[in-house]
Amino acid sequence: MPRRLGRLRYEDPCLEVQLSDELPDCLRTLKPEGSVLRDRFKSLQKRNLIEPRERAKFKRRYRVKYVEKRAFREVT
Numbered sequence: 001m002p003r004r005l006g007r008l009r010y011e012d013p014c015l016e017v018q019l020s021d022e023l024p025d026c027l028r029t030l031k032p033e034g035s036v037l038r039d040r041f042k043s044l045q046k047r048n049l050i051e052p053r054e055r056a057k058f059k060r061r062y063r064v065k066y067v068e069k070r071a072f073r074e075v076t
Contacts, residue, residue: 006051013042 004010016033024030045052 005048006053008052008054010045010052012046013038 018033041050044050
């Protein structure tokens with residue numbers, strides 16, 4: 001059992017597989033799917049080089065201010 005680096009356990013990503021009716025008749029015209037960066041990141045997590053982590057949630061630092069411009073005020 002591999003040791004854990006962080007508090008989360010590594011989960012294998014689900015494999016993206018095309019069915020036989022989705023494949024083109026010529027394999028040369030087959031378009032690559034997936035992301036090389038995501039695959040590399042998961043590989044580093046699997047080999048315990050970096051810790052498995054959740055996606056960071058976007059947090060706004062400040063509230064958006066709505067300002068009414070003078071030109072808009074003259075039209076209405």
